[in-house]
Amino acid sequence: MFDLIPETSLGHIHAERRPGNAAERVLSKDAFDRACAEITAWPGYEKTPLHALDALATAIGVDAVLYKHEGARFGLGSFKALGGAFAAQRVLQREVSLRKGWKVSLSEIRAGRFARECAEITLVSATDGNHGRSLAWGCKRFGAPCRIYIHAEVSEGRAEAMRALGAEVIRIEGDYDASVALAKQEAEENGWFVVSDTSWPGYSAPPLDVMSGYGVMTREICDDLATPPSHVFLQGGVGGLAAGVAAGLRQRWGEKAPRVVIVEPDRAACLFESARRGEATTVAIEEETIMAGLSCGEPSELAWEILAEEASDFLTLPDATIAPTVRLLARPLGNDPVIEAGESAVAGLSALIAARQNEALSKALGLDESSRVLLIGSEGVTDRAIFDAIMEERDAA
Ligand SMILES: Cc1ncc(COP(=O)(O)O)c(C=O)c1O
Structure with missing residues (x-):
């Protein structure tokens, strides 16, 4: 057996795929089309690379490891650039249309035709960093004020990146879920608009726009691949990334779509717990995980609707494998490309390697x-200080 990362045991639940149409019903093809048409027209749009990590694939005994590297997305460091900024533009489109009494287009908001109106519409959100950065960037481009709520553990580097984009950043004492609650409450009190990447009963339009924005990434992947992969490992926070990608893959490849494996930190495994209970379930986060972007205790209702049908397996992962996996990408095997990745980015890869180290789990996952x-x-390097610290650490013996 190879020892690329320390051997570890993962939690695993296999969930039979429930036949249904959530992948089309919740996130329609039209919603993906609209988001793709708009986002690919933004200045600076460039497709991100899909790297084939051949030496790694050989080392862990699979045919291919295909790694979509989102580090360069719009210069913001993560795939989240596609979601929050697009959802901000859609909120502004809806709100300006309401105030004007006619339907304003996304391209008009993009072109700054209603800058005066946008300047009076405050957008707010809670974030662990990446979603807030996307929202702050969108607000800056479209001229809307932005307030971002962060929890105690969000790094100062990530807070600073949002301030640099003009957002007012409010740090609270509690965890991510407490920051979501405060953002909601203050928005209600002040007539601000919440642009969240997670949905809850009665709140669905922005999270749907966020997930349809992620469809740009899925389309780029599908365009790059002649045949569908056998598996996709998707890391989960609230589940928006996983649901957006799973829905896009199902729409493109139908029954040939890959087996969907969800990966979460064992300290914040709300999707795993939802799979166990058969319904969206909130878990308490007792200790923060190093995977900051995945530290969510409450799943997105809409994301769960899709994942309940689309995901076949749910895995939980301890923190210990993350730093070694970041180092493995940065100092790759053979001729594989050098990739600088953040802690949340490598969860899927880390789980894949750990699964290949375990025969029974490999078999259960059909690997x-x-x-x-x-x-x-x-994500790429969204906090240089954290990345440097990981690179300086040595793998535990
Ligand atoms: C880098 C990164 N990866 C994955 C995720 C998970 O996305 P979601 O919360 O939509 O499940 C996040 C969320 O913030 C993230 O920042």
Whole structure:
């Protein structure tokens, strides 16, 4: 057995796929089309690379490891650039249309035709960093004031990146879920608009726009691949990334779409727990995980609707494998490309390697030498100080 990362045991639940149409019903093809048409027209749009990590694939005994590296997305460091900024633009479109009494287009908001109106519409959100950065960037481009609520553990580097984009950043004492609650409450009191990447009963339009924005990434992947992969490992926070990608893959490849494996930190496994209970379930976060972007105790209702049908397996992962996996990408095997990735980006890859170190788990997940596994490298280096510290650490013996 190879020892690329320390051997570890993962939690695993296999959930039979429930046949249904959530992948089309919740996130329609039209919603994906609209988001793709708009986002690909933004200045600076460039497709991100899908790297084939061949030496790594050989080392862990699979046919292919395909790593979509989102580090360069719009210069913001993560796939989240696609979601929050687009949802901000859609809120402004809806609100300006209401105030004007006619339907304003996304391209008019993009072109700054209603800058005066946008300047009076305050957008707010809670974040662990990446969603807030996307929202702050969108607000800056469209001229709307932005307030971002962060929890106690969000790094100062990530807070600073949002301030640099003009957002007012409010740090609270509690955890991510407490920051979501405060953002909601203050928005209600002040007539501000919440642009969240997670949905709850009665709140669905922005999270749907966020997830349809992620469809740009899925379309780029599908355009790059002649045949579907056998598996996709998707890391979960509230589940928006996983649901958006799973829905896009199902729409493109139908019954040939890859087996969907959800990966979460064992300290914040709300989707795992939802799978166990058969319904969206909130868990208490007792200790923060190093995977800051995945530290969510409450799943997105809409994301769960899709994942309940689309995901076949749910895994939980301890923190210990993350730093070694970041180092493995940065100091790659053979001729594999050098990739600088953040802690949340490598969760899927880390779980894949750990699963290949364990025969029984590999078998349960249907992984073997013929598997072609797609991974979403959801962030690059979003906090240089954290990355440098990880690179300086040595792997535990
Ligand atoms: C880098 C990164 N990866 C994955 C995720 C998970 O996305 P979601 O919360 O939509 O499940 C996040 C969320 O913030 C993130 O920042």
